[in-house]
Ligand code: UDP
C-alpha cells in the first residue's frame with residue numbers, strides 16, 4: 605500500500621518544517637509506503653527553498669511541484685492529485701490544522717470498513733469570529749436547499765481517498781473548481797470524522813472575509829441553477845403585477861377620467877422594474893462568465909518546475 609500525501613502550500617515557509625515532522629511521526633507508525641507531493645502555489649516567501657531541501661534529503665519520498673504563479677488552492681489540489689501515484693491519497697493543509705493523528709483511524713476505516721473516502725469535519729466552529737460562523741452556517745443551509753449536491757457543514761478538504769475515487773475526480777477537469785462540491789458530486793461511500801478545531805501552527809491564513817464570501821458565491825453558481833430560476837420568477841411576478849395594474853388603471857380612467865397624478869408612484873415602479881432587470885442580467889452574467897472561462901479551456905495550472913524523481917516517473 606502506498607499513501608500519497610498532497611499538500612498545497614502558499615507562503616508556508618514557517619509551517620512546513622512542523623508539518624513535515626509531525627506527519628512523518630504519524631505515517632512512519634503506519635504500515636504503508638509514503639510519498640509527499642507539495643504543490644508550491646506561487647509563494648512569495650522561501651517555501652520553494654524549504655521544499656527543495658526536504659526533497660534533497662529524501663528524494664524518493666518528498667516531491668514538489670512548483671507553479672508559475674498563484675493559481676489558488678483548488679488548482680494546487682488538482683495538480684497534486686494528477687501527480688500522485690499512491691493507492692490511497694490524502695490532501696492536507698500545510699499549517700497542521702488538519703491533524704495527521706487522524707490518519708491511522710481514517711486508514712482503518714477504508715481498509716476494514718470498505719469506505720472509499722473518509723473526510724473530516726470540525727466538531728464546532730469555536731475559535732472563529734461569530735460573524736464568520738453565522739455566514740458559514742447560512743451558506744450551508746442555503747446551498748443544501750438549492751443544490752442537488754450535498755455539502756457537509758464544517759467539512760474540511762482534509763480527506764483520505766482511494767485511487768478509484770481520485771481517478772473519478774480527475775475526470776472532472778472543469779476550470780471553475782469548487783472542491784467541496786466536486787468531492788461530494790463523484791459519490792462513493794464516504795464517512796466523516798469530527799475533531800476539535802485547531803489553530804494554525806505558524807504563518808497566516810490567506811482567507812479574508814471577502815474572499816470567503818466570493819468563494820461561497822462561487823460554490824452556489826457552480827453547483828446550482830437556483831439563482832437563474834429566482835430571476836426568472838421575479839420576471840414572472842413583476843409581469844403579472846403589471847398586468848393587474850394596467851387593468852386597474854384602464855378601468856379607473858374609464859370611470860373617473862384622466863387626471864395627471866401618480867407620477868411619483870410611476871417613477872417608483874419604473875425604478876423597481878429597472879432594478880429587477882439589472883439584477884436578472886447580473887445573475888445571468890455570473891453564469892455566462894463561468895461559461896466564458898470554461899470554453900476558453902485554459903489549463904487549470906502551469907508548472908515552472910517539478911523535482912527530478914517525479915519528473916522521471918512521468919517520462
Ligand atoms: N493555499 C494555497 N493557495 C492559496 C491559498 C492557500 O495552496 O492561494 C494553501 C495553504 O498553503 C494551506 C491551505 O491552502 O496549506 C489552506 O490555507 P489557509 O490555512 O490559509 O486557509 P484556512 O485554514 O484559514 O481556511
Ligand code: MG
Nearest residue numbers: 697699701804
Ligand atoms: Mg489553515
